[in-house]
Amino acid sequence: MxxxxxxxxxxxxxxxxxxxxxxxxxxxxxxxxxxxxxLQKGDKIVTIGGMHGTIDAIDEGRVVINVDGTNKLTFDRQAIREVRNAD
Missing domain, CATH: 1.20.5 (Single alpha-helices involved in coiled-coils or other helix-helix interfaces)
Structure with missing residues (x-):
C-alpha cells in the first residue's frame, strides 16, 4: 500500500x-x-525563413522553388513551413 x-x-x-x-x-x-x-509541383509554399514561392521541381530530399518567375532556389524538403494553395 x-x-x-x-x-x-x-x-x-x-x-x-x-x-x-x-x-x-x-x-x-x-x-x-x-x-x-x-508536396507537389505547382504548390504555393512558404519556407521556414519566410520566403514565398511555387514548387518548380521536387525529389526525395530537395525542392526547387520558383521565387519570382525567373529565379529558382533549391531548399531541403524540411525547409517548407506551409502550403498556401487557394482551396
Whole structure:
C-alpha cells in the first residue's frame, strides 16, 4: 500500500506530461510529415525563413522553388513551413 502511495504521484505526473506535452507534439510532427509527403509541383509554399514561392521541381530530399518567375532556389524538403494553395 505504501508503495502504491509513493508511485501514484509519479504516475499522475507522467500522465499529465504525456497528455499536455508529448501527445500534442507528436500530432504536430505527424501533420508536418504528412504535409511534406504531399508536396507537389505547382504548390504555393512558404519556407521556414519566410520566403514565398511555387514548387518548380521536387525529389526525395530537395525542392526547387520558383521565387519570382525567373529565379529558382533549391531548399531541403524540411525547409517548407506551409502550403498556401487557394482551396
Amino acid at each position: 505504501e508503495l502504491l502511495m509513493t508511485l501514484l504521484p509519479l504516475i499522475l505526473m507522467f500522465a499529465i506530461f504525456y497528455f499536455l506535452l508529448i501527445r500534442p507534439q507528436q500530432k504536430r510532427q505527424k501533420k508536418v510529415r504528412e504535409m511534406h509527403d504531399s
